[in-house]
Amino acid sequence: MQPLASAMTTLRQVLAAAIKSLLRGKSLIRALLSFWIRETPLKGGKVSSKHAPSRTIDDFLREAEQLFVESTTEAALREFSSKLKVQFREGLWSNPACMLPSFNHQLPHGFERGQYLVLDVGGSTLRVALAELRGRGARGAESEIIRMDVFKINPQIKSLKGMDFFDWVAQRISETLSKSPRQPPPQQQQQQQQSTSDKPLPLGIAWSFPIEQTSIRSGRLHDMGKGFLAAEGLLGQDLGDIIESACQTVGLIVEVSAIVNDSTATLLSQAYINPSTRFGLILGTGVNIAAHLPISVIGREKFGARPDSWYERASHVVVNTELGMFGKGILPATRWDRLLNASHPRPDFQPLEQMVSGYYLGEICRYALIEAINSTGLFGGVLPPSLSKPYSLDTETLSIAEEYVFLSTGFHTLLFVL
Structure with missing residues (x-):
């Protein structure tokens, strides 16, 4: 106990000296x-x-500060910006791994309403939620998360390969749904049970990784990055089908209604409230931007196989830029x-x-x-x-x-x- 007491005394002395130093500037x-x-x-x-x-x-410290700060001068930033624009243009026209056009050609009109099951798969966190939309007219209360569970994605979870990772996700969805959310009035609850008992649960997915979308509710899985191994053995397979299959293994019947990137979800959720929103920025475990861009600035081959009716309706499209992939050289x-x-x-x-x-x-x-x-x-x-x-x-x-x-x-x- 004496060494511990001595250490605590020393620590108190250090803190006291540090506070005095702070007061001296x-x-x-x-x-x-x-x-x-x-x-x-x-x-x-x-x-x-x-x-x-x-x-x-x-x-x-002086050298470290110089190394980190010298590139932030106005001249250096302008040069970097010009070179980055060149990479952006190349990505928009030809790179299949970035500047990925989604199937969302319209931003929310603000009148969408209802309750939805939501899955947010991020770089370090999994969120499962029940969300309610009330419309742009409900100022200050346009949307509400009725229930949300947050699960840490630690290195052990990231190392799960293929379906093992998605089975883990399905188990977390089951855990959240097994808990009692806020219940509607008895009469409304009975009506909901009658209308939904024989229907799958609608599910929206925010996916924080590259994906080649083939419809609003489907997309081919790409390499995930950030230390994840979940794409092993599943590259090119449909993410919506993978999630639905994993949920079936835990007795859940879900129907994926929409798949969006996390940056796209950020853009759409803010556009639901503020109609002037045109891009969404993610600064978290990863970094990314989604932007609502004219389809004319994007190479036609990047859209893949889409019906002519889609092009007839679309003048713009939400693009997952995969911003983190840029900057090489x-x-x-x-x-x-x-x-x-x-x-x-x-x-x-x-x-x-x-x-x-x-x-x-x-x-x-x-x-x-x-x-x-x-x-x-x-x-x-x-x-x-x-x-x-x-x-x-x-x-x-x-x-x-x-x-x-x-x-x-x-x-x-x-x-x-x-």
Whole structure:
């Protein structure tokens, strides 16, 4: 107990010193780092360098800031924008893996109403929900999620191959439906039971991965990325059929009514409320944009086999850009970006996503921390075991640290004003 008590006393002293440093205008995080740098290597820890530090932490931070910020000058951004436009045009006309036109040629008119079962398959989270639409006229209450369950998609789930992953999804749908949602009045409930007892449950799917749509409710499965193995053995098969088949194995009869990309879902849901909406942006585990574009800017072969009646009705179409796939050869990669790309199972598959999305930011930071430990003596020159495993530092942890630094800075600013 004595070592523990001593450690707690030391920690309290460090926090007290850090707060005092904060009040003097110094960074709380830097004060804590200074404590760790002075500490001797932990017993049993893996010393990552036998030599004295080759640089100071300030030198390292200055270089890191320069590497990350130098590409954000106005001239650099304009050059990057011009090159990115060229890649966009090429993707719109010929690349079969991106700029994928959906079958949604119209945005919501705002009068859609009813209750629906919704499945949102994201890069790190699965959501199953019952949602109700009330129309654009119900200002402030246009839609409501009656019930939603959220399931974490951890590395073990991502490693499920083929139907094993979709069977897991079906089980989560069954779990959600087995719970009692908010019930309508008895008379309405009886009418609903009579009208739906012999009908499959209508299901809408938001799919956060590439898909080649063949109708509003079907599409051929592509490689998923983000560490998922669910497409193995199922490439080219219809996603709607796969989901319906998986649900049958758990005794659920569902009918997929619509499949949209997560960015398309973002666009459509906002357009349901605000008719001027024309694109939706996803910044989460992955990064993507859906845009409502004229069909004239898209290569005809990218639409696949569609009836003439579709073209007669459509002047525009919602396009899943698969934005994360762009940027190869034009992005300002640091040495940590290159390390991440070299160790990736599919190098260069999603260059932009590797630099800006939640799935990768923690890993880039981990590479930078390892270099700082080796070269500056950070953490006493000891590589913590928790940082030795790839992707062990997730972006959620970085977000917490960022919020803490923001609050600390805001507190200091408030004191200064007062």
